[in-house]
Amino acid sequence: MxxxxxxxxxxxxxxxxxxxxxxxxxxxxxxxxxxxxxxxxxxxxxxxxxxxxxxxxxxxxxxxxxxxxxxxxxxxxxxxxxxxxxxxxxxxxxxxxNTMPAPAVRQAVLATRRLFEQGYDVGIVVSGVERAYVERRDERFMEQVRRFYASRQEVDDLLTIDLDNVVKAATFDFQDVERGSSQALMSAVTGVQVMAAGIHWTDMISYTASKGLALRALQEAHGxxxxxxxxxxxxxxxxxxxxxxxxxxxxxxxxxxxxxxxxxxxxxxxxxxxxxxxxxxxxRTPPGVGPRPQGPGTGPAARRPRPHAAT
The missing domain is CATH 3.40.50.1000 (HAD superfamily/HAD-like)
Structure with missing residues (x-):
């Protein structure tokens, strides 16, 4: 097709x-x-x-x-x-x-618990490299978790897992995160990036992590x-x-x-x-034989393109 x-x-x-x-x-x-x-x-x-x-x-x-x-x-x-x-x-x-600082993971868990106690319909997923962990277990919430996390484990208390090897904490809100939960997390969780990752998700990751820096790692690996x-x-x-x-x-x-x-x-x-x-x-791309290696000093460099009006 x-x-x-x-x-x-x-x-x-x-x-x-x-x-x-x-x-x-x-x-x-x-x-x-x-x-x-x-x-x-x-x-x-x-x-x-x-x-x-x-x-x-x-x-x-x-x-x-x-x-x-x-x-x-x-x-x-x-x-x-x-x-x-x-x-x-x-x-x-x-x-x-790229892992999060353990104190920030703790703040994220506690802040999500407070939001839930205040009436927000939220739950948090804490991700290690190999699996994700949840403490909220009702079917309505778990249905959302299963959509995005194939490897997961339910625990009684997220603060008992290994907080030193967490790559991401993500809070799900059944309402739009811009109605308040995302801003509350931004105020409560320090030392990491806190960002809206969709209408219902707020993600928390290390300050030194981003899709862009991950892309740079791939570019450097492949020249x-x-x-x-x-x-x-x-x-x-x-x-x-x-x-x-x-x-x-x-x-x-x-x-x-x-x-x-x-x-x-x-x-x-x-x-x-x-x-x-x-x-x-x-x-518009001539046929090739795979990504071409580059010499020293010719690797990728960060630069933000200027906006373009083309659609």
Whole structure:
């Protein structure tokens, strides 16, 4: 199945030729459709990417195990950025992790408990590298947890787990987080980044972690530059990606903060925006033999592209 062509305005705005070596895409609201399913035609597009020597890396707030379960062979031998950049795997190997300070994990757990006592319908998930832990266990909450965490363990008290090896704490709110719970967590949890990661999730990760820094680690591992990188995102936890890619796309359904920093706007996730855009980029990419190594001092450097009006 060949994806539909892009709008002429975007087609005309893209470079005539690109040296594409790496495509990084967020999952929910970006690659996945409105029902959270992989888009039809994904495997065909990935096969074409492989022919051109282009790597594909999902970059998600989801757990590594969840991404491996959802994507299967797609990530079995390739790179993946999980837990909002706190874990990077390259095939079967985890090549990078970034943990939270233990005091911040404790603050996150206690703050979420206080919000629940105050009437907020919230629960927290605390993630280690291998599994996630929860103390709220009602079926309504666990239904949300199972969507994003394949490897999980229920405990009586989250403060009894190993707090020194936590990569992310994420609070789920059945209401919109911008109605108050996210701001409350920002005030209560110190020493880490606290960010809205969707309508219902607030993520807390190390100050030195982001999807962008995880992308940089992948670029350095494979000798790829920002000029050879395309990124796709829709929400604020994707912001870091845009520091390390010249071919930067906000989804049409993206948060205004993402649209402000992206060079281009791709069609919405409900309109196969990622696959349609990749297909057009591949048409402009000469066939290759895989990512090309670089010499000393020529590795990728951070730079934020200027906003572009193309859609």
């Amino acid at each position: 060949t994806p539909a062509p892009l709008p002429p305005r975007l087609v005309n705005a893209l470079p005539r030729t690109v040296d594409l070596r790496l495509v990084v895409s967020d999952m929910d609201g970006t690659l996945l459709d409105g029902d959270g399913r992989l888009p039809t035609g994904l495997h065909e597009v990935l096969a074409r990417m492989k022919e051109h020597g282009v790597l594909f890396a999902p970059a998600s707030g989801r757990q590594l195990g969840n991404l491996q379960e959802l994507l299967g062979e797609i990530v079995a031998q390739g790179p993946v950025i999980a837990e909002n950049g706190t874990i990077v795997a390259d095939g079967p190997r985890v090549i990078y992790t 790829i530059t920002p000029a050879q990188t395309a990124v796709f995102g829709d929400y604020l936890n994707d912001l870091g990606l845009y520091d390390y890619a010249d071919l930067s796309f906000a989804m049409e359904n993206a948060h205004p903060g993402i649209q402000a920093v992206a060079n281009y706007t791709a069609p919405a996730n409900t309109d196969d925006g990622v696959l349609r855009t990749i297909s057009e980029l591949l048409r």
